[in-house]
Amino acid sequence: MMGTGKSTVGAVLAEMAGYRLIDLDKRIEEEMSCTIPELFANQGEQYFRDIESALLRSVLQESDVVLATGGGAVLREENRLAMLENGWVVALTADLESILMRVGEDPGRPLLAGGAREKVTVLLEERKHAYDFAHVKIDTSGKNPDTLASEILMHYRGQSK
Template identity: 60%
Template sequence: MNARNIVLIGFMGTGKSTVAHELAQRFGWKRVDLDASIEEAEKATIPQLFADKGEPYFRRAETEALRRELEGVEGRVVATGGGAVLAEENRAIMTANGLVVALTADEETIVRRVKDDPNRPLLQGDLRERVRTLLGQRKHAYDFAHVRIDTSDKTVERIADEIAAHLAR
């Protein structure tokens, strides 16, 4: 597959931002953090958007950001938010405009990676229970991806190597 862009999807804490940084450096492509793109366009943080305008508003802003960052461009590595895959329209935008790579990790790895991050509005309350519940709800949400990679016990370089191999096909 000769993709124009790489789109990283997956649950929070699976390494999307870290892997995006590595891939962008490796290929000389632009790295796009979709949440940062939304924050810039909306002039508010993700937690503020959730609190002030609600999740439905945020999800619409997310779709607009995907269009802006992927349609008609190439040479981008886009790290999406964990819930960007929930809307069919978003999945269509992603698959039409790049190699979609689902990054996964086991529950323990995810909890370890996100436990100290205050910018996770969906993880308020009992962290382990919220992660378990959301993983269950999103169990098949990433099935549309062209590639699936478990990041639990891999270095960022190895993950990038695997993605690069798929890109060259």
């Protein structure tokens, strides 16, 4: 889900693990030479999701990477399967107030246009089970990125024994 700390925690985790961080939304913007809001406005969400899926499959073939996806990447079953087949998946969650504090009325988030509180509430309800496939779920509410990255590493190391 947006605003749960994927990019921020991902950067700290990548540094701790000695891996590279790939932020899928940033990779999409680089590949398409435009912003995600521009993609949504000019091509529509379906087009964006198609590009997201293609780039996700490509990035999952790289090694020594912490990948931060957009919150909607998991909405397609093909993406969930690809993530499970090619990586170890952590779903970051947060409560409504934490998400709103982090994203506010960010114009860079096209899914929030027209009222962040209402839209986040609806998205949380619609996606409440979308992240259940992950190997581990971690609530980021009220926690700092260093603590969260350490927690993720602990889970990862514990499962790989």
